[in-house]
Amino acid sequence: MPKNTHSPSEHPAHEAPLAERLVQDRVKAWLNTALAIELAGYGDLTPEERAARKAVEQVKHLALADYPYALVPRIVDDLRRAGLLVEGDR
Template structure:
């Protein structure tokens, strides 16, 4: 038996996550992706220094930034709530 697939955008699993959290995650992800892309952009031949720099950036990306949605986003949301900019009804 096949599972019925709904094409209604309101039934997408992403809608189970609060809107404020989705917006913060998207903004942080866009910023991180842009910053990393700029850092990793190379011009011409890659020197040993550039290769080492790229490796370091990749390690930081995977080790320190990979869990930003669990480590950073909830803190941002809590800060917004404490500042009165996000109320519990925004969940």
């Protein structure tokens, strides 16, 4: 079996600007916390709670799965336009 010789620092995610990676991490943490709270159950699941969990999972996979590509670059762009980031922040 070939040994993995790739360093984690060679991952394409590390090519993104630091500001973009920081925003992505913050958004990811917020989404994970919000989804965990929403999916937290108390005791037995009622049919309504089961349906709500299914809806949350569908939203997670259909609408939120591509947030690093759809949302994060827009946030970073907004920060740059507001003058809070300069082009050298890479």
